[in-house]
Structure formats: C-alpha cells, structure tokens
Amino acid sequence: MTTTRSRTGDDSAAAREWNRGRDRYVPAEIEAKWQERWEREGVYRAPDHVPGKENWYALVMFPYPSGDVHIGHWYQYAGADAHARFKRMQGFNVMHPMGFDSFGLPAENAAIASNINPRQYTETNIANMRRQFRSMGASYDWDRELETHSPEYYRWNQYLFLRLYEAGLAYRSRGFANWCESCQTTVANEQVLDGACERCGTPIARREMDQWFFAISRYAEELLQMDGIDWPNKIKTMQTNWIGRSEGVDFRFDISGYGLPETELTTFTTRIDTVYGVTFVVLAPEHPLVQKLTQPEQRDSVAEYIALAARTSEIDRTSTEREKTGVPIGAFATNPLNGERVPILVGDYVLATYGTGAVMGVPAHDERDFVFAKKYGLPIRVVVAPDGWDGSDLVEAYLARGTQVNSAEFNGLPSVEGIERIADKIEADEIGRRRVTYRMRDWQFSRQRYWGTPIPIVYCDDCGVVPVPMNELPVRLPDEAEFKPTGRSPLADDPEFINTTCPKCGKPARRETDTMDTFVDSSWYHLRFASPHESQAPFDQDAVGSWLPVHQYMGGAEHAVMHLLYARFFNKVLRDLGMVKFDEPYSRLFNQGLLIKDHQKISKRSNPLAPDPLVDRYGADAIRCYLMFLGPWDQGGDWSDDGLAGVTRWLNRIWELSGRDIADLATTGDPESERELVRAAHKTTRRAITDLERFKFNTSIAALMEFTGDMSRAWDRGSVSPAAWSDAVERLLLLTAPLAPHIAEELWKRTGHAFSIHNEQLPTWDDELAADEVITVVVQINGKVRERLELPADVSEEQAFEAAFASDKVKAYVDDTEIVRRIYVPGKLVNLVVR
C-alpha cells in the first residue's frame, strides 16, 4: 500500500552525503532556510477561492504587542498552527492570519514612564514579534496581517460605532462608572475582577461621569442561545452565568401619601410567593426616590449614610462578608395586597443597577433581609412554611419551597404554585407585572486615555451631540500628545484635536476626547482578516461570505466574558444591520490551557522564559513538539528544560531513519515482517490523524514516537522491502509535518520529493491493513486477569472459550468449581464467573 508522491529525483551532493549518514540534524542550518522559502513562494497564502477546495478559517486570538513573543505565546500559537497545518494537509484552503491588537494601555504607560511615543513603542514591538513568529515557523498568511492602531483599521471602528449610534445601540449616559485610579480610566464591568482592575489589580472606585455604552443587554436573550455553536461547555456556562437571567415580578408599593408626582415605588423580586411577608422596603443609596421621600428628621442621618456609602470601595461594598447596614428615611410604603404600611430604608446592599434599585424586605425568606431585620428590630413573618413547621420563630431565613401561610387567599398552596397565582393576581389588579431581568449591564466602552480609537463625536453648543459624518473618517489620533496621568484623556489637552467645527451648523465645536476600549477592535477583527486591504468598507461582503463564520477559533479562556461575549454581540448587531448573514462569529472554539514554569505563572519580571535562546539551542521544531507533547493542549502544562531531551532524540531518530539507504534492503521482504511494518504504518496514520483532529497533540506525537521504534525494529530484522520502507518514511514525514514543519520539509526534499510537503495531502489508512492478525485475549476468573492468550483475530466465541479451558492456569482456577456465568467480549476477553 504505497502512496504515490511526486519526486524530484534530487541527487545533490548534500543529499548523497546525508545518505551515507555523515550529515547530522542541525536545526539552525535548516529552519531559517525553509521559513524564507515558504514566505517567498507564498505557501501559506490563502486566496479567497481555490477551485476544488473548501475554505477553512483557522483563527487564533491575536496578541497584544507587548514586545516579546514569550514561551506562553509559543504554547498557544504553535498548537494553533499545528492544527491549521493539519487542516491544510487534509485538503482545505486554509486561512491562518496573524495580526496585532495594538491599541491599549501598556504603550501609553511606557510613554508616561519613559517618554517614548506610543506609536514607536508599539511598532518596534510589532517588528520584533513578527520576527519571533517567523522563527516559530508558523504558517501565517502575512499578506493579511492587520494592526488595530493603524488608521486604515480604526477608521472602521469609528464607522461601526456610527452605525451602532444611528441604530440607537451606542449611547452616552451619566452614571457611576468603574474607575481605576492606577490606569486613570474607567473600565467595563467585565474588566472588574473581585472589585479590582483586571489589568493592574487596583481597587475600583465608583465615579459619576458621562460615559459611552453599547446596548449589549438588549441582546441578552439571544446571547444566551448557544446551541448552534461548538464551544467548550465551560465557556458557555460562564457566559450564561455572566448574563444572569432571572424571572420575577415588578411589584409596586403605594407611596401616594407624600404629595409627589411618583405615587408608586417599584421593587423587583424573584420570590413573589413571599410578598405577604414584606415588613420593610430598602432603596439603593442612588435611588432617585431617596431624596424625595426622606423626611426632615431623617435628612441628616440619611445624608451621612449616603456619603459613607459613596466612599466605600467596590471591594468592600460587594463583599458578602460585610454587615448589612441601612437607615430609615422616615417614609412608609403600603403593600397593596394587604394594605400594610412598612418602613422604607436606604441600604447599600441594594444595587442601583440591578432590577429597580429597590427591594421588598422579606426577612423570613431571604438571608440578607433576615440579618437586616434582626439588626434593626424589624418584624419577621413566615409566609412560606417548611414541612412540619410548628409556628415557632425561625433561627435563620427559610429559603426553600414550602406551603403558603399568612398569605390571605393563597394559604395552603404549595409555594411553587403560589408564585404563579400571586403573580396572576398582581397582574390582574395592575399593581405589578412579570419581568425578566439580567445581571449583565450595558458595555461601557469609553476610556479616558490616548492610545485608542477616538470616538467620532462632536459637541456643539447649539446642536448638542453630533456624530462625525462617515465621509470625514477617520478622526485621526494626533501623533504627539502630553502623556501625564491626569485622569483625562491626553487628547483633552490638545487644542488642535479638540477644537473643530460642528458638522451640522459649522460653528466652533469640541471633539469627544475619550477613546474606545480595545475590545471594540477585537470584536470584529475576524471579519477584517477576510479582506484586510478593503478601503471602501470595514470588510468585503464576498470575502466574508467565503470565509466566515470562523471554522476553528483558538485561544485562552480568560476572554470568556469579555472578548468572546463582545464579539458575539457585534456579530448579532451587524447581522441586524444587514452587514453579515450569520448568527455567530465563531463556529468552533478550542481553549488551550495555561503554560506555567516551576508551578508558577511565567512572567517577564518574576519567572521569565525567553524562547529565542531555546530556539538557538534546540530548534523551533523541538520546542513546538515539546510544548505539544507536555500534555493535553486544553489542560496547559508545566515547562521544564529536562523534557526537551525526549523530543530532540525523537527528531534525531526521524532524521536518521529517513536517511537510511534503501539499497541496503533486499528487493523483496519477508511477508510476515513486512506485514508487521505495514500494519504499524496504518495504525499510526489512523491514531495520529484522529488525535490531531481533536487537538490531542500529545498522543499524536506518542503514536509517531512508537512508529519510529517500529520502523527501527523492522529494519533491524532486515526483512522489509524498499517499497514498504519508503512508504513508512513518507507517512512518518507527512504526519510529522504539522507538528515539526521544518525537519519534515527538509527530509521531504532529501528523500527526493518536490517542494512543499505542506501542500501535500495527509496519508490515508486502511482499517483492514491496520487490523491485528493475532490478538491478546484476556482470561478473567471472577473479574481478575489470570491468563493471556494469543489467538487469531477472527477467533470465534466458542474457540476463545475452548482455548481458555485448555490453559493449565485456567484449569487450576476452574477445577472443583461450578461455572455460573461466561462473559465474552469479542477480541478482548473472556470472563468466567465461578463458585
């Protein structure tokens, strides 16, 4: 079973030397050479259409140009590249693009710290990283490279912003924003971790200011829908939790006695079954009714409480450990269901941004309300009774379902039914409505920094907020600016930038000085890669049609609720604007794990590991293979230099095996040994390909390592034909090519094949040729392995038992017993249950 491959009949001096075993594997001598040739000949260039080939868009999350490609990048990008190469060799027209997510804070911080221009800083870093990516031997189509800081890119951020603005999906609003004192800018909710800045760890403060938002929450319901995409469940769950859908009821209390325009106070609850147990109402400190309802005697204490709450950091305020506090505002609300007047309090455990910012207090059935009521001496009334409740006081809130009590006409109903019946009554009486709320808030995307996309908005005294006309884009970022941590965008100190004329009325006006969150850039970059040089639109419809949605997206899980959610949101908006035809941007997603070193995170400062010296010493192929051999790609790994020896030895073995002179072999092999090698070749092909498809690089490499051992033994037996040997070598090289592209290319040439191995098809396998002729059948007695029998693969059940009973070992166990059961698993085992 020999595959036919084109051969050049290369007979160069180098190849002859090597064939005599004098030429050793020196990675440095071959890697750069092939990298240059691949690029010169455009081996990885992906035209939009190739006749007879299906397109495959293999996308790996593009990096921020921090300056160096570190070994963690290698871990991510080598795996992604191996998979893209694998798909290419399966016959797909593969696009594997690379670019740089080049706006962002580090460049600007470098400018502040060392007085370097952010653009220079960024572009120097990009140049270095491009070089390092080349040294990795990745199969990028560099013709499609994009950099988000270039005006050719960010003008389309501005364009898309304007399209969202027109559609009412981008808006400006005043409110409390997450402020990072260290980064001197606001950040989105998704960028706050444990109350601290995701980037620098500084506690986040609340600051009231005008901010720009994208109305992502309008898509909450559709974003929950993830059935159509093949993503890790972990990411889907994280997104579902982040969106946080809950069903409940807006329930209105009567406050008509205060002579206000507002006669009602709306609360939100998911437990309307407990509504007869309300003994107080709590408002968030920011709730507008707080000021209006506070009575004169309470004015001072309420003002003091609110001031204190404002000073409390986000970390403290959201800590579940923290004591629940509040003060009465002196006003009362009437529960329209039972006419009870209950006190209204202000408490900072109620969040202004969730639900209605007002909560009905049911101490008997909510932990927080229980603690709160105990502390302030408020009544606790049970309305959902636990099974067998004797009417005594609760020692803690009862949260589970039960039977309605103290609930007027609903008494005796199971509370699950109570929820529905009470909601029905409330809707019928028009004192409330069922409603779905989401935890996710709108995406706050304006940043008070320089190194980002300027928001194309002009403020005019007469016309107000005026969008910059599309034909005036891009609003360019000025090259020079004063970089100081002032808490305002450096653009605000640049009169040339700020001062403009109103596009509507022509009078002097001021530009918006905030820039966009860099996650805007990455929300649609996958579309730009389809037509990166398009100058009339963000992307070309035809090109997008032929490449998108992304067939395989690869990257880290740290973006689960940021980039991956924003990109889905953008896609749905663009679809609704008629710009794309598909519902989801990324059809399949694979998350690689994190590479660590010595059980610690690899970091430039504390635990560095630079790839360049490793490449010099071991070669890119060895490092790629080692990283992929460490363990399953999705689980991450722990780097240690020791392990490199194994893959290095293996690559040397491939080199040496490929170089053996087939003239040393007899022209015909011994059928038995030959069959052995052919079987190994087909088995290996099957294993390696199946595992590569599923990103199981580690077991794929293990299979190939075993195969080199099989080949070596077959040769030593001296009984394989040149044809079988050459086929084995071809298979070995083709299957190794996605993993170790340089050595595979070099040996492909030296074994007389035409450039390039990376344009070849992977070998196929034949299950019949891969099948064993002799199998090991295990004999178990009462489930314990007692004997192993070598039997023909097509052994029948009857024959298997016969063979088992013929064994002396088995006899010894079976004699003087009664066989109560016989189990036969074809090709695997027999199990005798004896008594």
Next chain:
RNA sequence: GCCGAGGUGGCGGAAUGGUAGACGCGACGGUCUCAAAAACCGUUGGGCAUAACGCCCGUGCGGGUUCGACUCCCGCCCUCGGCACCA
C-alpha cells in the same frame, strides 16, 4: 456560598465500562570509549516470594451498581479556574 475542570508511578501524562500506568523524562544496569559525553540495548508502581511459575495490594477518601469500575451512581476531602449582597 454558587458554577465549572481536575486528583493515576519519583515526574509530565495514557487508558471514558473490558490487560491500569501507552509515550516521554528521570533513575539504575549494560554496550561502545583510555575516559566522559552522545548514541544504542535492558530494567523501572508497591509489597511478598523465588530455582522458576507466581500471589497480594494499588488510580484522593467512604459507600454502591456490575461478571468486570481510573471510567457509571451516592456522600465527602483537596487543588485549580470562574462568578459572587443580582433581591
């Protein structure tokens, strides 16, 4: 607290109901060498036993299902990741 992933030799890991420890590292022994390195060959979960065949134990812990469990079920413990006053 809630959600998710995981726990297997000295180490990285393999096996998703059927021979536990593939493959690799390391270690030990050997070949080659004046020597060392490299390379190659062999051994390598623990215990007992041995002239040999073997036998017992073993996949975080405790139960269960099954002829048979690393794998499935129930209850815990631990590690890592995410979310967390969301009414």
